[in-house]
Amino acid sequence: MRALPRVAPPPELTVRLRVIASREQQRRGHGWLRRVATGAWLMFDGLMRPLAVPLAGGICSTLFLFGLLVPSFAWVPSAQDVPIGWSTEPAVKSMYPIGFEDGEAVVDVTIDDQGRMVDFNIVRGSGDTDSASFYRSVENALLFTVFTPRTAFGQPVGGKLRLTFRSSHVDVKG
Numbered sequence: 001m002r003a004l005p006r007v008a009p010p011p012e013l014t015v016r017l018r019v020i021a022s023r024e025q026q027r028r029g030h031g032w033l034r035r036v037a038t039g040a041w042l043m044f045d046g047l048m049r050p051l052a053v054p055l056a057g058g059i060c061s062t063l064f065l066f067g068l069l070v071p072s073f074a075w076v077p078s079a080q081d082v083p084i085g086w087s088t089e090p091a092v093k094s095m096y097p098i099g100f101e102d103g104e105a106v107v108d109v110t111i112d113d114q115g116r117m118v119d120f121n122i123v124r125g126s127g128d129t130d131s132a133s134f135y136r137s138v139e140n141a142l143l144f145t146v147f148t149p150r151t152a153f154g155q156p157v158g159g160k161l162r163l164t165f166r167s168s169h170v171d172v173k174g
Helices: 012-028 032-073 132-143
Strands: 091-095 104-111 117-125 145-148 150-152 155-157 159-166 170-173
Touching (some): 104 132, 132 145
Antiparallel strands (some): 091 145, 104 117, 104 159
16 A cells, blocks of 8 residues: 555545535534534433433332322321420519508519510409509519510510419419
């Protein structure tokens, strides 16, 4: 083969190849976006064909097995359910010995999340509940009372507490 003489390409071959390449480029389009989109589609198509059947089979089997297991996850509350301490009621932490008038008063106290009294309402009382001295004695007894706030999931929140003041002692109901 080395002994054979070299053959030179015809001079019009270069021109014909350039014309063919120009026509092909014009037929395909000039935009780089079109070339990128075509390449992405070929890559996507080439990857999805081998993955489509295993993917569809995996999704169908997952849905089927999940459908079989869902009824076993159903929770039916028991009649002997033991309540857990997710919340606590407000309580009286301490009360200073402030003199209370003779008689009795049932008071609803609103407590904020810091354990401070926000408001109170005298529900009923024995004797003259409309008198200023009776109201002041209830108010003084509540101002010097320290409360523990109600908790919900461990966080302090506001709440209401019903207190019964008697001249001899105090009853607390949450």
